[in-house]
Amino acid sequence: MVPAGSIDGVDTFPDAARRVDRWCPQGRSMVSTPSSMPPAGSIDGARRVDRWCRHLPRCRPQGRSMPPAPSSMPPAGNFTLLCRSVLGIMAPMGTLPPGPRSSLPSLVRYLRDPIGCMQPLTKAYGATVTFPGKPALVMTGDPAGIKAIYTADPDTFAPLNQDLGVFIGPRSLILAGGAEHKRARKLMMPPFHGARMRAYGEQMVRLAAQRAEAFQVGQTLTMTELLQELSLDVILQVVFGVTERAAMKTLGALLLEITNGISPLLALVPALRHEFGGVGPYARFLARRRRLHAALDDLIQKGRAARPREDVLSLLLAARAEDGSPMDDEEIRDQLLLLVVAGHETTAIAMAWALYALHRPENAAALGRLRDELATLGPEPAPEELAKLSYLEAVCNETLRRYPLAPAPAPRKLLRPFELLGYDLPAGVGVVPAISVAHFREDVYPDPMRFSPERFLDRTYSPFEFLPYGGGARRCLGAAMASHEMKLVLGTLLRRHHFRLASPKPDPGAVRAANAGPRYGVKMIVG
Numbered sequence: 103m104v105p106a107g108s109i110d111g112v113d114t115f116p117d118a119a120r121r122v123d124r125w126c127p128q129g130r131s132m133v134s135t136p137s138s139m140p141p142a143g144s145i146d147g148a149r150r151v152d153r154w155c156r157h158l159p160r161c162r163p164q165g166r167s168m169p170p171a172p173s174s175m176p177p178a179g180n181f182t183l184l185c186r187s188v189l190g191i192m193a194p195m196g197t198l199p200p201g202p203r204s205s206l207p208s209l210v211r212y213l214r215d216p217i218g219c220m221q222p223l224t225k226a227y228g229a230t231v232t233f234p235g236k237p238a239l240v241m242t243g244d245p246a247g248i249k250a251i252y253t254a255d256p257d258t259f260a261p262l263n264q265d266l267g268v269f270i271g272p273r274s275l276i277l278a279g280g281a282e283h284k285r286a287r288k289l290m291m292p293p294f295h296g297a298r299m300r301a302y303g304e305q306m307v308r309l310a311a312q313r314a315e316a317f318q319v320g321q322t323l324t325m326t327e328l329l330q331e332l333s334l335d336v337i338l339q340v341v342f343g344v345t346e347r348a349a350m351k352t353l354g355a356l357l358l359e360i361t362n363g364i365s366p367l368l369a370l371v372p373a374l375r376h377e378f379g380g381v382g383p384y385a386r387f388l389a390r391r392r393r394l395h396a397a398l399d400d401l402i403q404k405g406r407a408a409r410p411r412e413d414v415l416s417l418l419l420a421a422r423a424e425d426g427s428p429m430d431d432e433e434i435r436d437q438l439l440l441l442v443v444a445g446h447e448t449t450a451i452a453m454a455w456a457l458y459a460l461h462r463p464e465n466a467a468a469l470g471r472l473r474d475e476l477a478t479l480g481p482e483p484a485p486e487e488l489a490k491l492s493y494l495e496a497v498c499n500e501t502l503r504r505y506p507l508a509p510a511p512a513p514r515k516l517l518r519p520f521e522l523l524g525y526d527l528p529a530g531v532g533v534v535p536a537i538s539v540a541h542f543r544e545d546v547y548p549d550p551m552r553f554s555p556e557r558f559l560d561r562t563y564s565p566f567e568f569l570p571y572g573g574g575a576r577r578c579l580g581a582a583m584a585s586h587e588m589k590l591v592l593g594t595l596l597r598r599h600h601f602r603l604a605s606p607k608p609d610p611g612a613v614r615a616a617n618a619g620p621r622y623g624v625k626m627i628v629g
């Protein structure tokens with residue numbers, strides 16, 4: 103048995119030794135401490151042993167086979183840990199789950215392979231990983247950890263990326279915290295409630311059918327672009343209430359300028375956000391934002407003057423908080439911008455991934471089964487009939503699982519200490535449910551890389567195992583709308599046309615703004 107003594111004072115804590123015994127022979131499997139583990143007398147001390155003992159010479163005389171540490175693992179001894187703490191690189195590492203020494207390689211890997219980038223880290227450290235930084239980020243793909251985050255009191259967290267306010271409006275829902283978030287969410291929820299989808303379905307099907315009518319046999323379509331335009335049209339009509347063609351075109355162009363102008367580097371590296379005398383990507387972005395703000399202000403004024411309509415903007419203008427106060431124009435403008443940024447590219451990418459997956463040769467059976475199901479409907483089915491198809495729904499869910507758009511959604515910053523899977527995380531740390539880890543767990547989704555809609559017919563998954571829309575108090579506001587749109591648009595396109603992929607090359611995905619989308623745009627030939 104490995105004596106746990108004298109490493110960071112562990113000798114006074116009896117369960118530490120058992121943990122060492124568990125970890126040392128296993129080498130690389132540095133999974134997070136299971137919640138079933140008895141609480142350690144000194145949690146800090148014991149956990150440090152969990153993570154570091156196999157790198158310390160003290161363990162070796164015990165005759166255990168000590169596999170080499172993974173190269174990304176810090177060669178930590180007390181001195182190294184101390185230096186890091188002093189330098190602030192890994193500030194409170196003593197209480198955090200294991201993770202790589204630097205976050206930079208992971209960031210680079212994320213930009214190259216947003217969906218698969220967590221897999222090597224999961225192999226090295228387990229489903230819960232700490233990324234050092236200021237603040238450190240703890241990502242967990244463990245359903246128990248995800249549950250702890252999503253079911254915690256929402257006031258435990260604040261949204262972390264306040265600096266993203268330049269892109270999505272400083273007063274937008276996604277950046278609000280505490281009581282402000284609760285107030286805004288309550289005001290914004292009703293137009294996105296599942297029951298409202300009936301009102302929006304007709305418009306979604308009509309817009310998809312109009313696009314599909316223009317397709318010509320043999321034509322090559324870049325699905326990400328086409329579907330982005332289509333879901334922008336849906337947002338313009340359903341959210342903004344703009345139905346007149348010319349107005350849709352003008353506003354649509356301004357919105358696309360903004361959403362396409364948010365480069366991943368600008369979003370991830372605040373230091374690049376300088377105007378540099380009016381040239382460069384950030385200066386261009388700010389000029390576009392000014393033009394868009396003017397157009398949105400105009401739309402809001404017209405909305406206030408018009409009679410109430412069915413669209414989201416109209417409902418937001420009429421919404422009142424508990425104290426009877428409405429949202430002011432500036433807040434509505436920020437919320438509208440958020441809805442476009444959060445809503446149109448995400449849904450478009452999800453639909454493009456679905457078409458890509460269905461038309462891969464290995465998934466021919468899934469496409470066949472879906473086509474058979476669609477053929478059971480009459481010539482002009484009501485949107486609700488499409489929305490009720492169970493295999494179509496399973497295809498959409500499997501797409502969102504296999505190709506998570508937000509592999510790691512916006513971090514939540516801890517406002518107070520928080521226990522996660524037995525680790526006592528200090529205030530200030532960011533926590534992130536790692537969708538890209540949760541959706542690829544072998545124990546939950548056997549053969550996880552395979553696209554298999556049948557999974558969603560055979561069993562149901564908990565909200566901590568299947569979480570394409572995040573969860574808890576910040577679960578995606580547009581989830582019902584996105585799922586509805588996916589089913590109606592895919593159903594409408596596939597009922598009217600056959601397609602094949604223009605290239606057999608697999609698409610590993612790439613970062614597009616904040617989302618993981620197809621790298622090659624999903625080029626398809628109309629059959």
Ligand code: HEM
Pocket residue numbers: 275276277287440441442444445446448449452502507508511512570571572573574575576577578579580581583584585
């Ligand atoms: C397939 C499409 C979509 C996916 C996969 C998706 C995914 C997500 C995710 C993962 C989050 C973060 C949740 C969290 O932090 O726990 C989120 C937040 C959000 N989404 Fe979506 N989304 C989609 C479509 C939409 C649409 C269509 C809209 C609206 C038009 C929308 C509006 C929002 C808003 C407003 C938030 C912030 C919620 C809050 O902070 O309270 N999303 N979405």
